[in-house]
Amino acid sequence: MKKNSYNFDYYKKNFPEAYFVSKNQMPNEFNKLINEKNLFIELGVGTGKNINNFIKAGWKGNIVGFDLWKRYKKPENIKGVTFIEGDVRNTFSYYIKNINKIDLLYIDLDSDVESSIYCLNCCKNLIKNSYVYIDEFYGFHNWSKNEAFYFSKWLANTQYSFDLVFYTEFGAAFKLNGLKKPEYLFYTLIDKLTEKELNGTDN
Numbered sequence: 686m687k688k689n690s691y692n693f694d695y696y697k698k699n700f701p702e703a704y705f706v707s708k709n710q711m712p713n714e715f716n717k718l719i720n721e722k723n724l725f726i727e728l729g730v731g732t733g734k735n736i737n738n739f740i741k742a743g744w745k746g747n748i749v750g751f752d753l754w755k756r757y758k759k760p761e762n763i764k765g766v767t768f769i770e771g772d773v774r775n776t777f778s779y780y781i782k783n784i785n786k787i788d789l790l791y792i793d794l795d796s797d798v799e800s801s802i803y804c805l806n807c808c809k810n811l812i813k814n815s816y817v818y819i820d821e822f823y824g825f826h827n828w829s830k831n832e833a834f835y836f837s838k839w840l841a842n843t844q845y846s847f848d849l850v851f852y853t854e855f856g857a858a859f860k861l862n863g864l865k866k867p868e869y870l871f872y873t874l875i876d877k878l879t880e881k882e883l884n885g886t887d888n
Contacts, residue, residue, distance in 0.1 A: 704850075711818070723786065728792050728804055729793035753797065787812050793821075809843060
């Protein structure tokens with residue numbers, strides 16, 4: 686909690702409409718926010734604990750889980766969930782070919798930001814007016830060494846505007862809205878970054 690206190694202050698200052706939600710209560714919060722619960726995809730299932738929490742909270746839509754499957758084996762004791770075997774970098778783009786919309790995309794691939802960004806790019810047309818939760822989205826005081834820096838660059842370049850809806854001890858929930866206006870800028874979140882840093886040339 687201590688390492689994220691700076692982020693809480695930053696959120697409060699720059700996103701006064703965003704609010705704090707304990708990660709334990711996050712599934713309940715998404716249940717309130719999302720009316721039509723058709724598809725929830727988690728990237729980074731791990732042991733399945735997070736998916737179990739959503740099931741216990743009453744998520745009624747389909748749940749599909751992906752992972753790199755290096756540290757963890759596919760959970761065997763969770764009913765009603767589709768787990769896609771194989772490295773997410775090889776399976777995700779194939780799976781979503783027949784998908785029209787993702788209601789909630791939960792990203793928790795730990796430090797494998799490259800795979801996370803790849804999956805975001807694959808499904809960017811399926812998450813309009815949807816929610817994206819990015820775990821470990823913090824590090825505003827030390828941008829270049831934290832995952833938030835790389836996810837922020839993706840948000841800056843996506844064609845949609847977005848709202849930061851709420852934040853937890855470990856991450857942040859965004860809602861992607863309509864198409865950006867040409868003059869739309871992302872500096873509300875990364876006002877301390879220079880253009881040089883945004884372009885990936887920070888030393």
